Amino acid sequence: MSTTSKIPLKDGVEGFVSDWSSDQRAFKGVPWGKAMMWIFLLSDTFIFSIFLISYMTARWSTVEPWPNTSEVFSLTVNGVSVPLLLIAIMTFILITSSGTMAMAVRSGYQKKRKQAGALLLLTAILGMSFVGMQMFEWSKLISEGIRPWENPFGARQFGSVFFMVTGFHGVHVSVGVLFLFLTSRKVFRGDYDTGRRGFFTWQKGRYEIIETLGLYWHFVDLVWVFIFAFFYLW
Amino acid sequence: MSESIIPESELEEVELYHAKSWWTEKVFTQDAKLIAIQYGLTAFAIGFVALVLSWFMRIQIAFPELSIISEGTYYQFITMHGMIMVVYLLTALFLGAFGNYMIPLMVGARDMVFPYLNMVSYWTYLVAVLVLFVSFFTPGGPTGAGWTLYPPQAILGGTPGQESGIILMLVSLCIFIVGFTMGGLNYVITILQARTRGMTLMRMPLTVWGIFTATVLALFAFPALFVSAVMMLFDKILLTSFFMPALVEFGENLTYGGGSPILFQHLFWFFGHPEVYIVALPAFGIVSDLISIHARKNIFGFRMMVWAIVGIGALSFIVWAHHMYVSGMNPYFGFFFATTTLIIAVPTALKVYNWILTLWKGNINLTIPMLFCLGFIVTFLNGGLTGLFLGNVIVDVPLSDTYFVVAHFHMVMGIAPVLVILGAIYHWFPLITGKMLHEGMGRFHFWVTFVGSYLIYFPMHYLGFIGVPRRYYEMGQTEALYTSSAADLNVFITLAALAVGFAQLVFIFNVFWSAKRGIIAEKNPWNATSLEWQTPEQPPIHGNFGKELPVVYRWAYDYSVPGAEDDYIPQDVPNEDVKLADGYSELGVEKT
Ligand code: HEM
Numbered sequence: 001m002s003t004t005s006k007i008p009l010k011d012g013v014e015g016f017v018s019d020w021s022s023d024q025r026a027f028k029g030v031p032w033g034k035a036m037m038w039i040f041l042l043s044d045t046f047i048f049s050i051f052l053i054s055y056m057t058a059r060w061s062t063v064e065p066w067p068n069t070s071e072v073f074s075l076t077v078n079g080v081s082v083p084l085l086l087i088a089i090m091t092f093i094l095i096t097s098s099g100t101m102a103m104a105v106r107s108g109y110q111k112k113r114k115q116a117g118a119l120l121l122l123t124a125i126l127g128m129s130f131v132g133m134q135m136f137e138w139s140k141l142i143s144e145g146i147r148p149w150e151n152p153f154g155a156r157q158f159g160s161v162f163f164m165v166t167g168f169h170g171v172h173v174s175v176g177v178l179f180l181f182l183t184s185r186k187v188f189r190g191d192y193d194t195g196r197r198g199f200f201t202w203q204k205g206r207y208e209i210i211e212t213l214g215l216y217w218h219f220v221d222l223v224w225v226f227i228f229a230f231f232y233l234w
Numbered sequence: 235m236s237e238s239i240i241p242e243s244e245l246e247e248v249e250l251y252h253a254k255s256w257w258t259e260k261v262f263t264q265d266a267k268l269i270a271i272q273y274g275l276t277a278f279a280i281g282f283v284a285l286v287l288s289w290f291m292r293i294q295i296a297f298p299e300l301s302i303i304s305e306g307t308y309y310q311f312i313t314m315h316g317m318i319m320v321v322y323l324l325t326a327l328f329l330g331a332f333g334n335y336m337i338p339l340m341v342g343a344r345d346m347v348f349p350y351l352n353m354v355s356y357w358t359y360l361v362a363v364l365v366l367f368v369s370f371f372t373p374g375g376p377t378g379a380g381w382t383l384y385p386p387q388a389i390l391g392g393t394p395g396q397e398s399g400i401i402l403m404l405v406s407l408c409i410f411i412v413g414f415t416m417g418g419l420n421y422v423i424t425i426l427q428a429r430t431r432g433m434t435l436m437r438m439p440l441t442v443w444g445i446f447t448a449t450v451l452a453l454f455a456f457p458a459l460f461v462s463a464v465m466m467l468f469d470k471i472l473l474t475s476f477f478m479p480a481l482v483e484f485g486e487n488l489t490y491g492g493g494s495p496i497l498f499q500h501l502f503w504f505f506g507h508p509e510v511y512i513v514a515l516p517a518f519g520i521v522s523d524l525i526s527i528h529a530r531k532n533i534f535g536f537r538m539m540v541w542a543i544v545g546i547g548a549l550s551f552i553v554w555a556h557h558m559y560v561s562g563m564n565p566y567f568g569f570f571f572a573t574t575t576l577i578i579a580v581p582t583a584l585k586v587y588n589w590i591l592t593l594w595k596g597n598i599n600l601t602i603p604m605l606f607c608l609g610f611i612v613t614f615l616n617g618g619l620t621g622l623f624l625g626n627v628i629v630d631v632p633l634s635d636t637y638f639v640v641a642h643f644h645m646v647m648g649i650a651p652v653l654v655i656l657g658a659i660y661h662w663f664p665l666i667t668g669k670m671l672h673e674g675m676g677r678f679h680f681w682v683t684f685v686g687s688y689l690i691y692f693p694m695h696y697l698g699f700i701g702v703p704r705r706y707y708e709m710g711q712t713e714a715l716y717t718s719s720a721a722d723l724n725v726f727i728t729l730a731a732l733a734v735g736f737a738q739l740v741f742i743f744n745v746f747w748s749a750k751r752g753i754i755a756e757k758n759p760w761n762a763t764s765l766e767w768q769t770p771e772q773p774p775i776h777g778n779f780g781k782e783l784p785v786v787y788r789w790a791y792d793y794s795v796p797g798a799e800d801d802y803i804p805q806d807v808p809n810e811d812v813k814l815a816d817g818y819s820e821l822g823v824e825k826t
Pocket residue numbers: 288289291292312313315316317319320324379380381382640644647648649652687690703704705706731734735
């Protein structure tokens with residue numbers, strides 16, 4: 001029986017289907033971890049979309065007026081109230097961290113161990129400062145009397161939805177930060193060069209893991225853009 | 235359906251995890267087959283609780299004068315019964331148990347791609363089950379909100395279990411979803427990225443196709459349940475008002491206001507309808523394989539079957555509001571959703587035709603798995619036809635919330651998938667344990683279960699027509715509203731239900747008895763072609779296949795191929811190695 005790696009492919013849709021369904025792998029050259037992350041993110045997209053849809057419904061169904069977001073989310077600097085100042089900084093930081101993440105992936109594939117580790121660490125620190133500023137914003141809103149169950153500036157759903165959705169996103173960022181720290185430690189230690197086994201999974205890690213983590217990080221970043229648009233600009 | 239060009243291996247062999255102690259080998263195991271058994275036993279254990287609850291409910295309906303349970307307890311029991319059956323039994327069994335056992339074996343992999351995650355998935359599921367179970371013993375007991383958990387009543391006073399039961403239910407669901415997601419990612423990636431050489435997607439057995447599509451549905455549908463559970467928890471604990479409008483309770487204004495209860499219904503059914511197919515699609519897949527094997531014929535219209543599974547999966551996301559015709563939503567929605575509901579019936583009906591055409595002129599062996607498959611086809615057809623009634627707005631409105639609905643969903647998603655699960659257990663028990671299940675007990679089990687379930691649910695259609703409402707713990711004495719014929723029927727139904735329950739006890743005994751004392755199964759006792767039967771050992775050991783992974787040359791349905799001596803050709807046998815029957819020079823070519 002003949003074994004060959006080249007099979008002639010039909011044209012058009014038929015070729016597309018038979019290529020996609022060909023043996024062993026549907027996505028050629030995609031490692032398992034990366035494929036898993038993509039599917040997980042699709043599922044997570046549903047979670048965030050449903051959160052946002054519920055937010056819109058809450059905004060329509062409530063009978064009290066929605067608070068004016070450019071007032072609620074403003075910071076007073078030198079006696080001048082600047083709308084959206086904090087959020088602008090937070091968004092900037094998060095997007096910057098996506099950049100450093102992308103650079104970390106590249107250095108990882110180039111096997112520049114120290115550089116990759118440092119960039120991961122930098123990404124983690126940027127992420128942490130994002131969470132820190134979010135905590136600051138939360139405490140500011142709480143000190144002004146906004147709670148999940150009440151809101152002196154208008155509809156109570158504002159507080160509920162805001163804390164729930166930004167909280168859920170914040171948890172995502174924090175989990176990402178945790179894994180960034182862990183991965184950067186592993187990179188610095190050279191685990192992916194020496195093939196040291198994971199503490200829990202007992203599997204050998206590879207530099208591809210940085211890219212998988214990067215996918216997650218960019219996703220969390222992208223979700224923030226939507227939250228930013230829907231909560232702060234609408 | 236055999237191809238001689240087999241590409242070279244593009245996947246390197248992954249090192250298997252080797253357990254170091256008894257604990258990591260047997261308890262915290264990372265072997266998908268053992269995880270499957272753990273999933274299966276846990277699901278059956280909690281499912282048995284749900285079965286026992288149904289006995290209490292049936293006795294209460296038939297003999298209200300005995301008052302064996304109070305009205306509050308009745309609500310708690312239907313809620314727990316429904317939720318356990320749908321989520322904790324059927325979903326866990328099809329995906330967690332059958333998925334874990336069958337996927338790696340059937341696609342020719344040594345294990346799932348992330349064995350560690352797979353292990354955590356099971357333990358998370360176990361925690362979810364325990365949290366749910368604990369609610370029976372908390373103050374106030376489990377929630378009595380109905381398995382649909384509709385707010386506002388689900389979290390208000392007056393509903394049993396509103397003290398802590400509802401909280402535990404919602405928390406348990408969230409934990410279940412987290413656990414399922416870990417397992418589900420494993421199933422999807424194993425199927426997409428870790429098949430053996432020659433195993434194209436179109437050569438996978440339909441069992442794998444069914445489980446695969448169902449897992450994808452679950453990964454996209456469970457988020458809706460997750461989010462609504464989180465929001466309802468907040469409504470309950472933090473007094474937010476996502477789902478709660480302004481309400482007056484006992485003359486007092488509650489602090490809620492401005493929320494939308496209909497939003498919950500939309501979210502719940504955006505999960506709930508795909509959920510029906512999450513338990514139906516694996517059943518479709520398994521039943522196709524069993525019919526083909528036990529009728530010694532290839533499945534009719536394999537490609538059509540695959541596309542039907544995928545098509546049903548996709549359509550199942552745009553039919554959810556057919557559960558909400560009486561919710562007060564915009565009537566135009568009803569028109570749209572009735573249309574999509576009727577469209578989804580087309581691929582479903584197509585599958586039924588194909589099963590029947592597979593049986594047509596087949597060499598039908600009335601083995602126990604085959605009996606269960608035939609039972610499934612009849613039951614599913616019955617449930618599907620009543621579904622057409624309920625899918626149409628004007629017919630549904632008077633039938634909504636009557637026993638017609640109870641009959642419909644038990645037929646289509648209760649009895650039908652359970653029959654498949656039972657048939658599948660009879661079919662794969664020799665593979666899993668190396669022993670055969672006892673034949674006599676098995677036949678007794680089948681006939682009592684199948685005939686008994688018909689006797690339970692068929693009369694319920696009539697009860698529904700005369701307007702007997704669902705979720706009532708007692709029907710009252712007014713002859714005009716609750717005729718004596720209905721009362722007598724209810725007694726009859728209860729007796730049938732108890733008989734069916736007894737048959738399940740026989741089955742459980744059979745499983746444990748046969749696992750110990752049963753006759754040793756011969757290798758591949760049903761002469762099946764798919765890879766799980768071609769392992770060097772039966773039952774397969776850690777790593778599934780021997781030194782070399784099998785290479786696949788054909789689809790899984792080469793039964794009764796003209797020219798072959800045996801009436802089946804395993805998937806890993808190339809054409810050259812097939813023993814030819816007398817008088818043939820080649821497969822399908824007679825000597826001249
Ligand atoms: C022979 C076994 C079974 C019996 C005797 C049985 C009996 C019952 C009874 C008496 C009710 C309450 C009806 C009412 O008062 O409205 C009920 C509800 C229900 N059952 Fe079953 N059942 C069985 C199996 C199953 C299975 C396998 C499923 C899996 C899908 C299932 C799913 C449900 C659901 C979803 C409800 C609705 C609960 C609610 O209204 O909230 N049942 N069943």
